[in-house]
Amino acid sequence: MDKIINVPINKEEARSLVAGEKLLLNGVIYTARDAAHKRMIEDYKEGKPLPVEMSNLAIYYAGPAPAKPGQVIGSCGPTTSGRMDLYAPQLMEWGQTMMIGKGLRNKAVIDAMKEYGAVYVTAIGGAGALLSKCVTEMSCIAYEDLGAEAIYKLTVKDFPVIVTIDSQGNNLYDTGKKEYSK
Amino acid sequence: MKIVHFSEIVKAVKTMCIEANYYLPEDIYDALKQSERLEESPIGKDILKDICINADIAKEDHIPICQDTGTAVFFVKLGQEVYIEGGLLEEAINEGVRQGYEEGHLRKSIVENPLYRKNTGDNTPAIIHYEIIAGENLEILIAPKGGGSENMSKVYMLTPSQGIEGVKKAVLEAVSFAGPNACLPVVVGIGIGGNFEKCALLAKKALTRDIESSNEDMRMAQLEKELLKEINNLGIGPQGLGGTTTALAVHIETYPCHIASMPLAINMGCHVNRHKQVRL
Numbered sequence: 217m218d219k220i221i222n223v224p225i226n227k228e229e230a231r232s233l234v235a236g237e238k239l240l241l242n243g244v245i246y247t248a249r250d251a252a253h254k255r256m257i258e259d260y261k262e263g264k265p266l267p268v269e270m271s272n273l274a275i276y277y278a279g280p281a282p283a284k285p286g287q288v289i290g291s292c293g294p295t296t297s298g299r300m301d302l303y304a305p306q307l308m309e310w311g312q313t314m315m316i317g318k319g320l321r322n323k324a325v326i327d328a329m330k331e332y333g334a335v336y337v338t339a340i341g342g343a344g345a346l347l348s349k350c351v352t353e354m355s356c357i358a359y360e361d362l363g364a365e366a367i368y369k370l371t372v373k374d375f376p377v378i379v380t381i382d383s384q385g386n387n388l389y390d391t392g393k394k395e396y397s398k
Numbered sequence: 399m400k401i402v403h404f405s406e407i408v409k410a411v412k413t414m415c416i417e418a419n420y421y422l423p424e425d426i427y428d429a430l431k432q433s434e435r436l437e438e439s440p441i442g443k444d445i446l447k448d449i450c451i452n453a454d455i456a457k458e459d460h461i462p463i464c465q466d467t468g469t470a471v472f473f474v475k476l477g478q479e480v481y482i483e484g485g486l487l488e489e490a491i492n493e494g495v496r497q498g499y500e501e502g503h504l505r506k507s508i509v510e511n512p513l514y515r516k517n518t519g520d521n522t523p524a525i526i527h528y529e530i531i532a533g534e535n536l537e538i539l540i541a542p543k544g545g546g547s548e549n550m551s552k553v554y555m556l557t558p559s560q561g562i563e564g565v566k567k568a569v570l571e572a573v574s575f576a577g578p579n580a581c582l583p584v585v586v587g588i589g590i591g592g593n594f595e596k597c598a599l600l601a602k603k604a605l606t607r608d609i610e611s612s613n614e615d616m617r618m619a620q621l622e623k624e625l626l627k628e629i630n631n632l633g634i635g636p637q638g639l640g641g642t643t644t645a646l647a648v649h650i651e652t653y654p655c656h657i658a659s660m661p662l663a664i665n666m667g668c669h670v671n672r673h674k675q676v677r678l
Contacts, residue, residue, distance in 0.1 A: 236441075238441075238444075251515070278465070279465065279466075279505065280465050280505070281461075281462050281465040281467060281503060281504060281505040282503045282504075282505065283503065284460075284461065284503045287461070290461065290462065290465060290503055290505070291456070291461055291462040291463070291464060291465040291505075292465050293464055293465050293466075295466070295545075295546065296545075296546050296549065296579050298579060318546075318578065318579070318581070318637065319546075319577075319578045319579035319638070320577060320578055320579060320638075338578075338637065338639075340445055340448055340449060340452070340637060341546060341581035341637060341668070342449065342452070342463070342464045342544075342581040342668055342669055342670045343448055343449060343452040343464075344452070344462060344463065344464045344465035344466075345452050345453075345455040345456040345459065345461050345462065345463055345464075346448060346451055346452040346455055348461065349455065363506070363517055364465075364505050364506070364507075376448070378441065378639065380639065388639050388640070389577070389578050389638050389639065389640075391640070392439070392441070392633075392635060392638070392639045392640020392641070393632070393633045393634050393635070393638070393640050394633065394640075395439070395633065395640050396438065396439055396442075396633035396635055396640045396641050396642055397631065397632055397633030398631040398633065
């Protein structure tokens with residue numbers, strides 16, 4: 217049975233999620249890819265305000281396709297999370313509690329998840345059409361010049377994800393592979 | 399001699415860009431359906447089911463299967479008896495891409511200079527591979543290629559003494575390395591032989607074969623089978639979360655090579671292994 221979760225979540229809620237659990241997310245998440253992460257960190261270094269409230273933030277690593285007339289959002293599956301590994305620990309230090317993406321994370325990210333209380337969940341890579349149906353509102357809130365790579369605020373309903381690495385460091389990529397390797 | 403007009407090419411390419419990104423080829427869809435039945439992991443089974451539902455939604459709503467509508471990669475076979483009227487073939491293809499990506503609401507994913515990364519805004523330039531053939535047909539195949547799986551591809555400059563075992567070891571290493579990042583289950587395109595650039599091209603071309611097809615050389619067909627089994631025994635599974643479906647198919651293409659060399663390229667094709675062909 218899928219667990220229904222209201223996002224954003226706080227650190228305690230993040231720590232309660234366990235690798236292997238299937239979730240349906242409801243609430244607000246923000247998209248950001250490499251370019252937006254890079255700019256947020258540069259902005260911070262230059263003393264500029266950050267474009268979103270970092271506390272309890274849920275970030276979706278995604279760059280949607282353009283919406284067709286009548287659509288809320290175009291296809292919007294996850295991009296490869298590893299490209300954000302360089303930036304993610306800083307964002308968790310600032311308060312981010314959930315990362316939504318696909319693919320492997322490095323040790324620095326997993327260490328930061330344990331330290332700050334954050335969870336890594338994955339959506340199905342390549343299922344952009346299906347996931348677009350779970351987005352009910354979309355608006356660009358920062359870095360509009362980055363196009364698909366800008367920061368978009370998404371309201372999601374029953375957005376399906378799988379807890380892949382939890383805040384204890386349990387990693388479904390490792391345990392899943394072990395279970396089925398012959 | 400046959401005359402093909404610039405505008406005909408633009409129109410055909412525009413349509414191909416859109417259709418390739420909206421409608422998953424039937425052979426891939428059927429392979430996904432079959433893998434859903436055979437997958438041993440419950441999470442893996444659910445993922446494969448959702449991947450098929452995703453393709454159904456894209457087809458029904460006429461929207462991209464994946465938001466990464468790719469680099470527009472073309473394989474063009476130009477008959478020697480064809481005369482193209484009204485402009486250059488390359489410009490016609492790029493104009494078709496420009497129109498197709500705009501009208502089809504496809505994502506524009508190409509940046510100008512790889513180090514400075516300004517988006518070109520229209521998904522051009524395309525990457526076009528030409529082949530001159532006999533006769534008076536112009537055949538154009540588009541294979542939009544996403545960045546996730548492309549990033550996990552590899553070239554190995556093996557040497558002859560490494561033999562079949564060396565090839566197998568490298569392929570399994572590459573698939574393990576690609577792991578969850580490549581949007582599994584993948585089609586694995588393998589090029590063996592030629593030289594540094596030729597093997598990469600063979601690997602890319604291998605991804606455009608029908609998923610049920612085998613290499614015509616029985617020895618290579620056997621190697622394809624063995625590799626598919628060994629890859630699926632790795633246990634990486636759908637999306638890398640564990641399971642028995644890591645690859646849907648392994649396609650090998652070969653070419654003669656230098657006595658000192660045995661180049662090997664492995665191009666990962668995600669489960670949205672799109673392609674579409676037209677003949678003008």
